[in-house]
Amino acid sequence: MAPATVLCIGMAGSGKTTFMQRLNSHLHSKKTPPYVINLDPAVLKVPFGANIDIRDSVKYKKVMEEYNLGPNGAIVTSLNLFSTKIDQVIKLVEKRSDKFENVIIDTPGQIECFIWSASGAIITEAFASTFPTVIAYIVDTPRNSSPTTFISNMLYACSILYKTKLPMIIVFNKTDVKKADFAKEWMQDFESFQSALREDQELNGEDGMSSGYMSSLVNSMSLMLEEFYSNLDVVGCSAFSGEGFDEFLDAVDNKVEEYNEYYKAERERILKQKEEDEKKRKAKSLNSLMKDLDIKDQNRKSGQDSEVLSDYEEDEEEDEYQGEVLRDEDETDREYTFPEDRNSEVSENTDADLQARYQAAFDATAKTASSKTAENIAEYIKR
Ligand SMILES: Nc1nc2c(ncn2[C@@H]2O[C@H](COP(=O)(O)OP(=O)(O)OP(=O)(O)O)[C@@H](O)[C@H]2O)c(=O)[nH]1
Numbered sequence: 001m002a003p004a005t006v007l008c009i010g011m012a013g014s015g016k017t018t019f020m021q022r023l024n025s026h027l028h029s030k031k032t033p034p035y036v037i038n039l040d041p042a043v044l045k046v047p048f049g050a051n052i053d054i055r056d057s058v059k060y061k062k063v064m065e066e067y068n069l070g071p072n073g074a075i076v077t078s079l080n081l082f083s084t085k086i087d088q089v090i091k092l093v094e095k096r097s098d099k100f101e102n103v104i105i106d107t108p109g110q111i112e113c114f115i116w117s118a119s120g121a122i123i124t125e126a127f128a129s130t131f132p133t134v135i136a137y138i139v140d141t142p143r144n145s146s147p148t149t150f151i152s153n154m155l156y157a158c159s160i161l162y163k164t165k166l167p168m169i170i171v172f173n174k175t176d177v178k179k180a181d182f183a184k185e186w187m188q189d190f191e192s193f194q195s196a197l198r199e200d201q202e203l204n205g206e207d208g209m210s211s212g213y214m215s216s217l218v219n220s221m222s223l224m225l226e227e228f229y230s231n232l233d234v235v236g237c238s239a240f241s242g243e244g245f246d247e248f249l250d251a252v253d254n255k256v257e258e259y260n261e262y263y264k265a266e267r268e269r270i271l272k273q274k275e276e277d278e279k280k281r282k283a284k285s286l287n288s289l290m291k292d293l294d295i296k297d298q299n300r301k302s303g304q305d306s307e308v309l310s311d312y313e314e315d316e317e318e319d320e321y322q323g324e325v326l327r328d329e330d331e332t333d334r335e336y337t338f339p340e341d342r343n344s345e346v347s348e349n350t351d352a353d354l355q356a357r358y359q360a361a362f363d364a365t366a367k368t369a370s371s372k373t374a375e376n377i378a379e380y381i382k383r
Contacts, residue, residue, distance in 0.1 A: 001101075002097060002130070002131045002132060003034075003035065003093075003097050003100055003101050003102055003103050003131055004101065004102050004103070004131065004132050004133075004134060004252055004253075004256045005102070005103040005104075005105065005127050005128075005131045005132065005133040005134065006023075006102060006103070006104045006105065006133075006134055006135075006136050006252060007105045007107065007124065007127070007133060007134070007135050007136065007166075008020055008104065008105060008106050008107060008136050008138055009107050009111060009114065009115065009135055009136070009137055009138070009160060010109075010111070010137055010138030010139065010140075010171075010173075011109065011111060011138075011139075011140065011153065011156070012109030012110065013109065013140060014109075014138040014139055014140040014173060015138055015140060015173040015174060015239050016106055016107065016109065016138050017040075017043065017046070017047065017106055018047070018173075018239040018240070019136075019138055019171065019173055019237065019239040020036070020048055020104055020106045021047045021048045021239070022237075022239040022240075022242055022245065023104055023245065023248070024036055024048045024049075024104065025048075026242060026245045026249075027102060027104075027249075032100065032101050032102070033100060034100055034101070034102035034103060034104045035051050035093060035096065035097075035100045035102070035103045035104070036048055036049065036050045036051050036052075036103075036104055037050060037051065037052045037053075037089075037093075037103065037104070037105045037106070038050040038052070038053045038054060038055070038105075038106050039054050039079070039082070039105055039106060039107050039108065039114070039123065040054070040106055040107060040108045040109070041054045041055055041058055041060040041063075041074075041075055041078035041079070041082075041108070042060050042071065042074070042075055042078075042108060043055075043106075043108075046106075052089060052092065052093075054078065054079075054082050057081075057082060057085065058078040058081045058082050060074055060075070060078050063077050063078050063081070072110055072112075072113055075108050075110055075113040076113050076117045076119070079108075079113065079114065079117055079119040079120060079123070080117070080118070080119040082119065082123070083118075083119035083122045083123050086122060086123055086126045087126075089126075090126050090127070090130050093130075093131075094130065097131075102252075103127070103131060105127070107120075111156065111160070115160055115163055115164070116163075121163075124164055124166070128164070128166055128267065129267065129271070132256045132259040132260060132264070133166055133259065134166065134167050134168070134169060134252055134255040134256060134259065135160065135161070135164060135166050135167070135168045135169070136168075136169050136171050136248075136252075137157045137160065137168055137169065137170050137171065138171050138173050139153055139157075139170060139171065139172050139173060139183075140173060140174055141172040141173060141174050141175055141177070141178045141179075141180050141183065141236070142174055142177045142178040144172075144183065145178060145182065146200060147186070147193060147196050147197045147200050147218060148197075148200070148214065148218055150183065150186065151218050151221055151222055151225070154187075154225055154228070154229075155221065155225070157170060157228075158225060158228045161228065161231070165263065165266070165267075166259070166263060167231075167255035167256075167258045167259050167263060168231070168232055168233075168255075169232065169233045169234070169235060169248070169251045169252065169255060170232050170233070170234045170235070171235050171236075171237050171248060172184075172234070172235070172236045172237065173237050173238065173239055174238060174239070174240070175236045175237060175238045175243055175244060176238040176240050176241045176243065179236065180234075180236030181236075182196070183234075184234055184236070186222075187229045187232075187234060188229075190222060190223065190226065193222050194219060194222075197215055197218060197219065198215075201215050233251040233254055233255060235247050235248045235251050
């Protein structure tokens with residue numbers, strides 16, 4: 001059976017790394033050690049043994065210096081560099097996939113660097129199309145006890161769900177400091193959220209985040225989020241004490257079932273559709289190329305070599321241009337990209353030859369595009 005992949009995502013400081021550490025030791029204690037991957041290039045110390053660590057292949061500090069980037073730009077660039085090797089990473093995991101039941105992945109705290117970057121999408125897509133993949137969205141419970149902060153965080157989670165199109169578990173972490181009951185209640189009962197919002201407003205007055213406008217906006221957003229909440233599993237955890245981790249693993253099983261039942265079929269349908277579209281596009285461009293060649297072929301046979309716009313332009317210029325004539329030495333030096341371009345006159349060969357060259361070039365492009373990474377990148381760009 002393919003191992004379930006848990007992608008830990010969350011705001012900076014929500015406790016992703018500590019959560020990963022606890023989850024790792026929890027799974028070890030159950031005699032089902034996971035395969036561990038660190039995708040945070042900027043982390044100084046990883047407190048768990050990682051099977052794959054992005055820092056082994058990309059040096060964050062060097063990326064910063066070499067590309068003259070700030071911290072976030074360097075994280076994105078490091079992820080870009082790493083994503084070019086994602087095929088190899090997936091192969092490594094696949095090779096050992098019969099030896100473990102879970103793959104757990106830590107991501108950078110700067111969510112936008114991961115979720116909204118091309119490489120983040122490529123990495124997520126690579127795992128999601130190979131293994132049943134689930135997102136664990138880690139929330140710092142004590143810091144989300146204010147209704148406005150809570151809603152902002154839930155909106156972020158919602159946007160991640162729609163971006164990744166993967167099943168999601170909301171993990172209210174740090175329950176040793178504050179229990180997650182209030183948050184669970186807010187997600188189930190709109191009235192209780194509204195009364196918390198009113199209380200917050202009374203406490204903080206009409207200024208700042210709790211102004212009348214803000215509270216009415218937050219109210220409507222929480223109504224809108226009801227549909228989103230209904231698709232989630234919610235778990236309270238403490239990465240410090242280990243509380244709630246059995247419940248979390250049950251939620252992972254639940255979401256893996258959901259993945260196999262709905263998400264997998266939907267992903268396969270989208271991929272198939274894309275493949276068919278790509279085939280049609282290739283066939284269309286090959287057709288128009290062949291048509292083009294055919295026209296040239298006929299023109300040449302009937303001796304109509306000048307039926308090209310530039311040929312007419314040349315004639316007109318020669319006839320009508322009265323000003324200063326551009327001398328040979330004023331012309332820009334021709335730069336040859338490929339050595340064979342120089343011999344273009346020599347190789348003005350038969351049409352069959354030309355057609356064969358086009359076909360070879362076309363085949364070569366198709367071959368390159370069949371690599372998984374290129375496909376992923378192409379798919380992403382297309383999207
Ligand atoms: N009380 C308590 N503190 C926690 C818990 N989990 C993490 N922390 C603390 O929260 C802080 C941030 O934890 P990290 O695990 O570094 O958080 P992170 O999300 O990986 O941070 P970035 O990688 O910077 O995004 C640290 O001081 C942890 O000790 C928990 O369950 N309970």
